[in-house]
Amino acid sequence: xxxxxxxxxxxxxxxxxxxxxxxxxxxxxxxxxxxxxxxxxxxxxxxxxxxxxxxxxxxxxxxxxxxxxxxxxxxxxxxxxxxxxxxxxxxxxxxxxxxxxxxxxxxxxxxxxxxxxxxxxxxxxxxxxxxxxxxxxxxxxxxxxxxxxxxxxxxxxxxxxxxxxxxxxxxx
Numbered sequence: 162x163x164x165x166x167x168x169x170x171x172x173x174x175x176x177x178x179x180x181x182x183x184x185x186x187x188x189x190x191x192x193x194x195x196x197x198x199x200x201x202x203x204x205x206x207x208x209x210x211x212x213x214x215x216x217x218x219x220x221x222x223x224x225x226x227x228x229x230x231x232x233x234x235x236x237x238x239x240x241x242x243x244x245x246x247x248x249x250x251x252x253x254x255x256x257x258x259x260x261x262x263x264x265x266x267x268x269x270x271x272x273x274x275x276x277x278x279x280x281x282x283x284x285x286x287x288x289x290x291x292x293x294x295x296x297x298x299x300x301x302x303x304x305x306x307x308x309x310x311x312x313x314x315x316x317x318x319x320x321x322x323x324x325x326x327x328x329x330x331x332x333x
Contacts, residue, residue: 188206191204193234193235194235195235195239196303200214200237201220202214202242206229209227209228210227211226211242212224213225213239215239223239224269225269226269231247232247233245236322240267240268240322241322242265243264243266243299243302244263245263246261250296250297251293251294252277252287252293252296256294257277259277262280265308265324274324275324279326280316280326281296281313281314286312288313297313298310298311306321307321309329317330
């Protein structure tokens with residue numbers, strides 16, 4: 162079973178790993194939409210500002226918070242924002258298990274932090290790339306408001322807007 166899972170998972174992840182180990186692009190203005198496209202966050206690196214809008218004619222500013230982050234996700238209600246690890250899916254070797262991998266916000270106020278150690282209990286499961294360690298991928302928000310992510314050891318997690326972590330697939 163483990164071999165079958167590895168045979169299925171590796172071909173799916175390999176293109177992401179290879180692309181992900183290339184240099185990051187320079188910060189630039191970025192628009193991140195909620196899955197339902199009713200809301201968007203405008204990320205401005207020069208101002209170090211993230212502003213959330215209700216999409217429409219005209220767009221309506223709802224709230225803002227300081228910061229610009231390469232891995233940012235907005236919920237379908239426009240209230241919840243997840244900021245991922247700045248290295249996105251790659252870690253520097255020797256990264257501390259206490260490193261925040263996702264930080265959850267409600268209208269700009271931090272509500273929870275999920276660390277590398279919360280997600281990957283056995284650091285030997287991290288996949289080595291040319292210069293980094295692949296820890297997993299962000300999937301994004303679901304219709305019911307959970308945030309999903311998948312770790313290198315094949316575990317998919319759901320994180321509630323309040324920061325409750327639930328493994329959806331069993332640990333090997």
